[in-house]
Amino acid sequence: MRWTHSGLPRMGVDLAYYWAHRTLHGLHVGWAAHSVHHSGEDYNLATALRQGALQPLMTWVFSLPLALFFPAESISVHLQLNTLYQFWIHTELCGRLGLLEYILNTPFHHRMHHRPPGNCNYAGVLIIWDRLFSTYQTETERLDYVGLAPSARTFNPVKLNLRYWQKITKSFRCNGFRSVLRACFMVRVRHALGFSPRALIDGFEEMKGGRSSWSLPDEGRPKYQGANLDWTGKAAAVGLLFCSFVCLQKAERHQSFARLSCSAGGGLLCLFALGDLLDLGSWDRSMILKLLTAASLIVTESGLSRRAQ
Known part of the structure; x- marks a missing residue:
């Protein structure tokens, strides 16, 4: 069967x-x-x-x-x-x-x-x-x-x-x-x-x-809104999301542990910085440190990739 x-x-x-x-x-x-x-x-x-x-x-x-x-x-x-x-x-x-x-x-x-x-x-x-x-x-x-x-x-x-x-x-x-x-x-x-x-x-x-089941809800609770970003903050958020997506997609394809770690680490740090930006709306020292570390990991991964070729 x-x-x-x-x-x-x-x-x-x-x-x-x-x-x-x-x-x-x-x-x-x-x-x-x-x-x-x-x-x-x-x-x-x-x-x-x-x-x-x-x-x-x-x-x-x-x-x-x-x-x-x-x-x-x-x-x-x-x-x-x-x-x-x-x-x-x-x-x-x-x-x-x-x-x-x-x-x-x-x-x-x-x-x-x-x-x-x-x-x-x-x-x-x-x-x-x-x-x-x-x-x-x-x-x-x-x-x-x-x-x-x-x-x-x-x-x-x-x-x-x-x-x-x-x-x-x-x-x-x-x-x-x-x-x-x-x-x-x-x-x-x-x-x-x-x-x-x-x-x-x-x-x-x-x-x-x-009431009709098709009526929209009119009661609720206060919602967390995060930071009120201007257009530059929103552009930065989109850029961080794109960067994290690219890094994590590359991590899936790597067989080398070193390259995988660099790509995954860079992607996660970009996501962490994105979250801080959405919550705080400002570029504090911690966020800048995360971005610098992510950039160094991305550069390291690119160097390892060229060496492997």
Whole structure:
């Protein structure tokens, strides 16, 4: 029986994604990697692109058993399609979509996942998994309230990727390495194990106050705005983003450890300087030092590249 072209790989990948996503919220070590995605306080398409750098190191385990039944190429393609589908559900502009809400994950479902505490509606493409396993919550009011609780209060991508790890490792200084491991794998969110096929046909709660699900939210909380940059600051931010992107892309192609370290180090320092600029809006001594170090690493990598040729 050829399963490669059937719907089974799609269903298997989506189910694996559900449990991976649920585990990322459920364990502290998972939340340390995944909380970056929830750090944005505006619910828009750009939120879909805000991904944790370390998250792929944890989620692959859930897709691995699928290799016993399906070709690796098929799994890889469906994983990419699963991620691509989730881009459009990060928007405030879409309300309830009728019968599609019983099957597909939509903005109506996913907004509840991004509203603190957000420990619900873990689905990728099919919302049926949340309804089957009792982790579904209905959006009944439109609130401009997304992100972390409390707010991360930074736009620095390096700090956002490290902030929860720092919180976990505070116990390392006090109680030793074992306490850090214990903290990492301690349960953060407990869901009662349940399986309810009947929930697939349950209706959705009505919107509060008789409001339309298509109405835009008019209540929220104060949002972190960062620095008020002028046009030169914005141009510098774009330049730092471009420089970091080029460096990190080059790092992926390097086989030499020295060249990889120089490219990755330069890219990360550019990202760190970008975050400082977005948060502070000024060129302080620390930011200039990061840029000089990044420039030296980039020059070193170029020299090593010419020598290798």
